[in-house]
Amino acid sequence: MAGGQERVLRRRIKSVQSTKKITRAMELIAASRIVKAAARVEAARPYSEKITEVIHHLADGGAGDQSPLLMPRDEIRKVAYVVVTADRGLCGAYNTSVIRKAERSLLADRAQGRDYSLVLVGKKAEGYFRFRDYRIDAAFNGMSDTPTYEDARQIAAAVTPAYEAGDIDRVQLVYTRFKSAGSQEVVETTLMPLDSASLGLHMTTDDDVTVGPPPVPPAYEFEPSPAEILDRLLPKYIESRFFEAQLEAAASEHAARQRAMKAATDNADDLITKLARIMNRARQEQITTEIMEIVGGAEALRGGGGLMPDDFLADTIENRKEDLFRER
Amino acid sequence: MAVLLVSVVSPENILFEGEAEMVVCRPVDGEIAFLPGHEPFVGALGAFPVRIIRADAPEIAIAVHGGFVEFSENRVTVLSDVAELPDQIDVGRAQAAKEAAERRLATDPEDLVAVEALTRANLRIEAAQGFARTP
Numbered sequence: 076m077a078g079g080q081e082r083v084l085r086r087r088i089k090s091v092q093s094t095k096k097i098t099r100a101m102e103l104i105a106a107s108r109i110v111k112a113a114a115r116v117e118a119a120r121p122y123s124e125k126i127t128e129v130i131h132h133l134a135d136g137g138a139g140d141q142s143p144l145l146m147p148r149d150e151i152r153k154v155a156y157v158v159v160t161a162d163r164g165l166c167g168a169y170n171t172s173v174i175r176k177a178e179r180s181l182l183a184d185r186a187q188g189r190d191y192s193l194v195l196v197g198k199k200a201e202g203y204f205r206f207r208d209y210r211i212d213a214a215f216n217g218m219s220d221t222p223t224y225e226d227a228r229q230i231a232a233a234v235t236p237a238y239e240a241g242d243i244d245r246v247q248l249v250y251t252r253f254k255s256a257g258s259q260e261v262v263e264t265t266l267m268p269l270d271s272a273s274l275g276l277h278m279t280t281d282d283d284v285t286v287g288p289p290p291v292p293p294a295y296e297f298e299p300s301p302a303e304i305l306d307r308l309l310p311k312y313i314e315s316r317f318f319e320a321q322l323e324a325a326a327s328e329h330a331a332r333q334r335a336m337k338a339a340t341d342n343a344d345d346l347i348t349k350l351a352r353i354m355n356r357a358r359q360e361q362i363t364t365e366i367m368e369i370v371g372g373a374e375a376l377r378g379g380g381g382l383m384p385d386d387f388l389a390d391t392i393e394n395r396k397e398d399l400f401r402e403r
Numbered sequence: 404m405a406v407l408l409v410s411v412v413s414p415e416n417i418l419f420e421g422e423a424e425m426v427v428c429r430p431v432d433g434e435i436a437f438l439p440g441h442e443p444f445v446g447a448l449g450a451f452p453v454r455i456i457r458a459d460a461p462e463i464a465i466a467v468h469g470g471f472v473e474f475s476e477n478r479v480t481v482l483s484d485v486a487e488l489p490d491q492i493d494v495g496r497a498q499a500a501k502e503a504a505e506r507r508l509a510t511d512p513e514d515l516v517a518v519e520a521l522t523r524a525n526l527r528i529e530a531a532q533g534f535a536r537t538p
Contacts (some may be wrong), residue, residue, distance in 0.1 A: 125412055125482055129473050132445055198516045224484060225412040295475070297447040298430040307447050308471060311484060318414050 081361065084354035088347055095343035098336045105333035112326035115221075116253060119322055122193050125317045130274050130308060135294070136301040142308045144235075148244040151241075153190040155212075155234055155243045156181055157266070157317070159250035159324040159351065160197035162219045166328055167335035169251065170199040172261050173324075177249040178204075180263060184333045192243055194233050196321065220324055227378035235310060238267050250320040251327035259327040266316060269309065405439035409455055411481040418486055419455070419465060424439055426479045427454040428472050438475050444474040450522050452530040453481055464489060466530035468523060489531050497527035 160170045160232040177200075194213045195201045201214040217225040237243045246267035251259050297304060357392040373388040387396050409426055411419040426437045430446030437444070448471060452464040470483025501524035507517040 090409050115415070119414055121410075121417055122412045122414045122482060125469075125473070125480055129445060129482065131471065132443075132475075136445070228413075228484075242490060295443040298432055298435075298444070301445075304445060304447045304471065311471075311482075314484065315414055 080357045081354055084350055084357065088350045088354065091343050091346050091350065094342055096346070098339040098343060102333055102340055103327045104337035105166075105336060106331040109326060111331060112221075112322070112329050113253065113256070114323045116319075116326055119315075119319055123312075123319055126275065126308065126312050126315055130305070130312065132295055132310070133297070133301045133305045134274065136297055142306055142309055143239050143241075144267055144313070145269050147268045151189055151244045153192060153243050153245075154181075154184050155192040155194060155237065155246045157194045157230065157234060157248045157320075158196065159248070159320055160195070160200040160219070161324075161328045162198040162216055164199065164349065165335060166332035167338075168336075170197070170203075170330035171260075173251055174200055174203050175248055176261050176263055179245075180247065180249070191238070194229060194230065196324075206357055219328060220326060222321035224255045224314070224318050227314050227321055230317045230321075231310065231314045234267070236314060242261075243267075248316070248320055250324045252328040253323040253330065256330050256333075259330055266313065269312070270322070337345065405477055406458075407437060407439055407477050407479050409454065409479045409481075411483070411486060413482075413486050414484055419463065421455075421457070423439055423455045423457045423479075425456040427456070428467070428481070430472065435480055437479055439496050441477075443476075444472070446472050448472055448481070448483070450526050453486075453525060464530040466492060478494065479484045479511075481522045487527065487530070490530045492527045494528060494531045497531070500524040501528065 155175050158173060160173050163335055164170065180363055181193075184191060190208075192212045193204055194215075195204060195211060196215045197219045198216050201211065201216065204211055213230075215226065215230060215233075227275070234246055243266060247263055248266045249261070249263045252262045253259050369388060369391050371390075406422045406424065407426060409419065409421060409423045410417060414479075427434060428437075428446075428448055428501040429451040430448055435446070447463065449465055450468045453465045453467045453472075455465065457463070465481070467481060467483045468485040468487075468490075469482060470486065472491060473480045473482070481515075500520055504517045504521035504524060507514050508521065511517070
């Protein structure tokens with residue numbers, strides 16, 4: 076039946092329209108969250124900037140860094156990957172690209188005979204790696220939307236002791252950096268050992284321990300000693316790096332979702348236009364067919380006498396007017 | 404007269420930012436008061452209130468549960484991952500927590516969790532009262 080096709084299309088359009096409403100709503104929600112998440116990234120900045128500054132001062136004060144967090148290991152046997160993804164999908168390639176980057180590095184490490192340890196943040200990463208039978212050492216869920224400092228502390232607590240104990244020789248952090256609402260990028264950085272050069276710390280080797288007073292006289296008083304403060308400060312620094320990564324990832328997630336949902340809404344619009352055209356054509360065809368049938372019937376009657384054929388045609392069209400020319 | 408520029412920064416936000424005449428805090432070896440013109444200083448803080456004494460406003464005591472203080476060029480920066488402003492502290496709750504911790508310590512003096520809880524509660528009460536004390 077020709078009418079069947081039209082009905083199917085009408086139903087299809089309705090379903091696309093309701094999907095569009097959902098994607099539109101998600102787009103708007105994500106857009107409003109980007110602003111909030113970006114503000115949190117900004118709010119966290121003073122702390123990490125200050126903590127870096129203090130580390131610089133400690134370095135100037137001659138904090139000889141014997142901290143295990145700073146010492147590069149001679150042999151890398153096991154690498155920990157901290158992978159920050161979202162708990163939810165519907166955000167385009169956001170999760171996949173982080174996971175892919177982490178998995179690629181992990182496999183490259185394994186090809187070199189290094190063991191791995193996975194610390195996963197977000198349900199999506201856990202789902203992916205669990206399905207592929209990777210060994211997961213820790214997984215954190217339910218914190219990707221609005222991470223708190225406490226969450227970052229938990230992640231640090233899952234990694235730092237193993238590193239300090241020498242069980243892990245390197246810690247890689249894979250997350251999405253939020254550059255702006257329009258641009259995010261997946262990055263992989265080495266979190267432990269900390270890069271002493273970028274922190275302004277000069278590594279003390281056995282040779283220069285005895286090289287008299289430091290070149291610049293220490294401008295600061297320290298209490299307790301610089302080395303002791305540094306030992307306390309570095310774990311905090313690592314926590315704040317995790318926190319920063321989580322905040323950036325959260326902002327990126329919202330941005331990615333907003334973009335994905337905008338694309339979905341636009342697609343729904345296109346689809347609706349296309350389906351409406353097909354539907355209209357189907358209806359036109361059906362009307363044409365019906366008119367042809369009526370005309371054909373009238374022609375047949377003309378030959379047979381009886382009813383006046385032209386009257387019959389006029390009557391039929393009059394009776395079925397609503398049907399034939401109803402608003403679409 | 405020179406004033407101090409004080410900021411108390413936590414990982415999630417800036418808790419306090421403003422001018423002050425004097426800042427009193429306690430690094431590991433005893434209390435230290437910063438006045439304008441103090442030597443540059445970096446210290447690790449224990450759980451102790453940081454008192455900010457201001458000329459034109461009442462004193463503020465911030466409950467800092469461990470952190471760091473930096474002083475340079477009349478700027479005081481307190482970094483702390485857990486710090487509370489007096490008006491964020493629920494004194495009733497802190498009091499209850501204090502009593503609960505003391506009860507636990509009475510039965511088991513080795514209970515480290517209770518010791519920590521007691522320190523926290525005492526700090527909160529002290530900071531909150533420091534604020535209430537001033538007119």
